[in-house]
Amino acid sequence: MTTSSTSPTKGQAFQKTERIEAPMGGPGRGPMGGGMVGQKAMDFVPSAKRLVARMRPDRGKAVGVVVLGIASVVLMSIGPRILGHATDLVFNGFVGSKIPPGTPRSMWPEAIQGMDVVPGQGVDFTAVAHVLLLVLAIYAGASLLGWLQGFVLNTVVQNTIRQLREDVETKINRLPLGYFDRSPRGELLSRVTNDIDNVSQTLQQTMSQLLTSVMTVLAVLAMMVWISPLLALVALVTVPLSLLVTAQIMKRSQGQFVAQWRRTGALNAQVEEAFSGHALVKVFGRQHEVERTFAEENDELARVSFGAQFVSGLVMPSMMFIGNLNYVLVAVIGGIRVAHGSLSLGEVQAFIQYSRQFTQPLTTVASMANLLQSGVASAERVFELLDADEEPADAPDLAEPALRHGEVAFEHVSFRYDEDRPLITDLSLVARPGQTVAIVGPTGAGKTTLVNLVMRFYDIDAGRITLDGVDVAGMPRATLRGQIGMVLQDTWLFAGTIRDNIAYGRPDATEAEVLEAARATFVDRFVHSLPDGYDTLIDEEGSNLSAGERQLVTIARAFLTDPALLILDEATSSVDTRTELLLQHAMAALRTDRTSFVIAHRLSTIRDADLILVMEDGAIVEQGDHAELIDRGGAYARLYRSQFTAAIEEGVA
DSSP states (O other), X not given: OOOOSSOOOTTOOOTTOOOSOXXXXXXXXXXXXXXXXXXXXXXXXXXXXXXXXXXXXGHHHHHHHHHHHHHHHHHHHHHHHHHHHHHHHHXXXXXXXXXXXXXXXXXXXXXXXXXXXXXXXXXXXXXXXXXXXXXXXXXXXXXXXXXXXXXXXXXXXXXXXXXHHHHHHHHHHHSXXXXXXXXXXXXXXXXXXXXXXXXXXXXXHHHHHHHHHHHHHHHHHHXXXXXXXXXXXXXXXXXXXXXXXXXXXXXXXXXXXXXXXXXXXXXXXXXXXXXXXXXXXHHTTOHHHHHHXXXXXXXXXXXXXXXXXXXXXXXXXXXXXXXXXXXXXXHHHHHHHHHTTSSOHHHHHHHHHHHHHHXXXXXXXXXXXXXXXXXXXXXXXXXXXXXXXXXXOOOXXXXXXXXXXXXXXXXXXXXXXXTTBOOEEEEEEEEOTTOEEEEEOSTTXXXXXXXXXXXXXXXXXXXXXEETTEEGGGSOHHHHHHTEEEEOXXXXXXXXXXXXXXXXXXXXXXXXXXXXXXXXXXXXXXHTTSTTGGGOEEOTTOXXXXXXXXXXXXHHHHHHHOOSEEEEESTTTTSOHHHHHHHHXXXXXXXXXXXXXXXOSXXXXXXXXXXXXXXXXXXXXXXXXXXXXXXXXXXHHHHHXXXXXXXXXXXXX
């Protein structure tokens, strides 16, 4: 579709997307660089809360996850204490075997005064075996409960991500055309694919571990206080230090992760545009510039990604260092307490295990800080897409034309993309039923904008547009667009058969109706030369069809819908003159008994139009038929002659 040179801002997208202040100028700041960059910081906590709130529909399963997690953690926390009892049985038996039978307790060494030692009696292996079997059963039960917790949690996460994808798909279908005009496709695709996948990975890897880690910290802390309040206090001394280190590192990595995903979106936009226009890049010899732009964006992405991963990667070794300090303190003080008989060896053993279990979940949480930051940053990008302004909904009591004739009237219509740059001002015209109205003028005159307003891709600022006497603003968009057929300069085809592409506008069309449309638009001529006929598979690009054949398929698709109003936007501009002649015959059949708007730069294609509108700067400066406008010698005559004089002058030169 030919677009005006003005830059639309209505429906502007991604206004709050970019968070990191960009340097002034430099590469990557144009359309291929993902746009300008804002300065607002990411709101981590609100975005994280909103992400968790999306699990609300599965709150029952979420409660089950919590219950299973608590049960699993409790069993895992009991295990070391019981295992410490087994150590006491072995140690007490060993010590008892070294003390002669009948030795009074007063003659025992101070370190074993508080032990349950029987002089002359060795290790009771039966009791030890019973304790070990109990510990084995406890750990097996804890593992089973943990597996069930993971299974249920995965169900919750996948349901959440599935619903998120559905919401994004629904949202995209509700966004106005202006949103897509202002959003780089690669950036939008990055949000829909990369960011959602990253959110899924984050929830999958962090939710279970975070829940288990928090519960483990609480359970282990309770067990440590039960065994020895003094040693528990020693272990807790390192917690504030751990939290301080983690908070400082996360604070510095947060912005890095936002920049990482911003750069990912910019790189995707650049790659998508370069690959989509690969042929043009080669033709104009711009591959080196494309490679340079890609290299710059890639290097920048690598730089910010390294910064994000490096900073967040400091969490794990820092926490391990603090955990080892805690281990040393507990071991030394615990050994002193055992030597004085205040604690048994099994209790110290259990406490050391608990101290490792206490620091391990803190280390786990810290090691997931980078993933959590990245996931929440991606979630916020998706939420910004979901929060974008939607196309206004149709009122429930909208009117519809009583009869379908195809009369279109513009009554004092004004429209602008930018508030300070008027495009169409006080435009009035009437297209009678069955008329062919051609719209010509220089690029940026507002030709395509005119038909976009008819289809309500944009809403006008003043005046009104009527279809068969009914204001289009008072018609349901689906009803309005259902009465309009459009053939664009770009031949948009879909993966499937030729028959499927023709029937795209009317999926319920019969085989006879599809064939009738194909014959009327000359598609039938070339289809029979294909090996599979109408069942020939084509891809989205239609690479196995010529440009003219692809355009004929799109004309047949419009013909099948039987529209009251037909819009042809530069439908023949990309084909040769012989193919153009064939397309004109097809479009003549298509235009029969219906109102048509034809946008054309090649004026030879609209000589037989009933009404020719000449537009300049959003206003109609001339109107009439071809002969009348040529005789008038005005703007149309100058445009018409310029298409021939330019070629003559070049030949003379």
